[in-house]
Amino acid sequence: MQRDLVAGVDSSTQSCTVVLRRLEDGAVVAQARKPHPPTTPPRSEQAPEAWWQALVSALGELTTYLPRIAGISVGAQGHGLVMLAEDGLPLRDAKLWNDTQSAHDASILLDKLPQKDWAARTGSVPAAALTVSKLAWTERAHPGMVARARRIMLPSDYLLYRLSGRAATERGVSSGTGYFNPFTNSWDFALADLAVSDVDWEAVLPEIIGSSEGSGLVQHIDGLEALQGAVVGAGSGDNMTAALGMGIREGDVIISFGTSGTLYGRTTVGIKDATGSINGYADAADAFLPMITTLNSAKVTDAFRRVLRATTEEFDTLALATEPGARGVVLVPYLDGERTPNLPGATGILAGIRSDIEPGQIARAAVEGVICGLLEGGDYLASLGVERDGRLIVTGGASRSKAYRQILADLTGNQVWTCDLPEAAAAGAAVQAAAAAAGRHTTEIAQQWEPRYEIVAEPRERDAARMEEVRGAYRAALPLAQWRKE
DSSP states (O other), X not given: OOOOEEEEEEEOSSEEEEEEEXXXXXXXXXXXXXXXOOOOSSSOEEOHHHHHHHHHHHHHTTGGGGGGEEEEXXXXXXXXXXXXXXXXXXSSOEEOTTOOTTHHHHHHHHHHSOHHHHHXXXXXXXOTTSHHHHHHHHHHHSTTHHHHOSEEEOHHHHHHHHHHSOXXXXXXXXXXXXXXXXXXXXXXXXXXXXXXXXXXXXXXXXXXXXXTSEEEEXXXXXXOGGGTTOEXXXXXXXXXXXXXXXXXXXXXXXXXXXXXXXXXXXXXXXXXOTTSSSEEEEOSSSSEEEEEEESOSHHXXXXXXXXXXXXXXXXXXXXXXXXXXXXXXXXXXXXTBXXXXXXXXXXXXXXXXXXXXXXHHHHHHHHXXXXXXXXXXXXXXXXXXXXXXXXXXXXXXXXXXXXXXXXXXXXXXXXXXXXXXXXXXXXXXHHHHHHHHHTOOHHHHHHHTOOOEEXXXXXXXXXXXXXXXXXXXXXXXXXXXXXXXX
16 A cells, blocks of 8 residues: 555644645545543653554554554643653653743753853743753652653653654754754763763763654564664654644744643744743754743633633633723733743732722733733843844644634734644654655745735724733833742
8 A cells, every 4th residue: 555644643741643644745534532540730740652542542542544654743832851660660640831830940050050051052041941951850769760761751752762662862952951952963962961960971862863853763663563774863842843744934923722831933043042031943844943931821711711710702802892091000910920931930910909809801801911921021032132023823722712813913013823733742743753764854845835824803993092001011010020030
């Protein structure tokens, strides 16, 4: 049977999604999804075996297509720490990107080396999210465990290792570890030593390969025998594969409204931000994907929908029927601590409440708070030279919300675009799989398979004059949420 399909996997915090695309033109043929165990900060951990079982189960729903799959690759949640023992089994559950227990350890790492040096060598500054901080936490909480590890890897590395048997990684996902240099595409063992000393990092860390390369072939897997022999891609972080799937160009600004929120752009220039507000990640090609990340995005409006006992549509209606600024009510949405700014112990603040408060004010303030927090980071990103003269693109689950779309358009004065590719991270992993299977570059295929875009919101002139007032009120409320840092 002809192998005319590729499989892209999005192994996110919430679930595993597999998208099959036609190798000839990228058309989506089928998809399947399986859930991951729920997790909530400050302690956020998952068993790597649960990711594997979800992947096997999702592929099992696509059995009839397996003999046609020429290549497979994985975009997965970044930063998560996977440590395998000699027998290949995890030493403990993986600490995830949104776990904040390592915040103290991140501050100790900054005592050992100035922020500017971390930024110059990795593009990022240690915070609770980065893998280097989780290594330090593990050594503090479980002395000697890191030294017992025979392999130390990231979630995408782990799944690809289970597929091919080869421990390999690439620049995009590794640029979120805190011990990888995205400017030279090499490990920085000395930085890993600052977290845990006396470890043979060269032996335990995966081999670095090109983002467009294959890392091997699928080995025999019980129940998935028909997949054996397919090319295994290099994998990457989910944001990096999403950028591939959406065909992001330099100048585009992408905002993802998922459980967490991200704002990023693609640039050929590496960003080195000593303040730690920007993570100067590499992309899954030959450029960079500088990004700001917030812990609190769609989960914020989900929480307030629950409080108001409103459906998604009802919540949107309430928010859009309320005037900009929510009649003085402002939400600083640090519900579960925050990553940008780095305030792991902070909580949300709802300010400006009066006795005549109405549900619409709360709904409007929740949406404005999430968006304003991301736009503050976007302004800083632009100040570092990242272009934003292209499209303003939204993605993620909450990007389908009419309220998020319209309020974003009003707050920025820009048209809001989205594409007909609901599973961008998985579809982008399929781009990577196609590159590995066909011996081509990810950028070439991403451009060839670029999805169809449409404008989903236009800024309303009647609200434009109020927008700077809204953002100013948000900035004025920020200090209220910053009193609790630990």
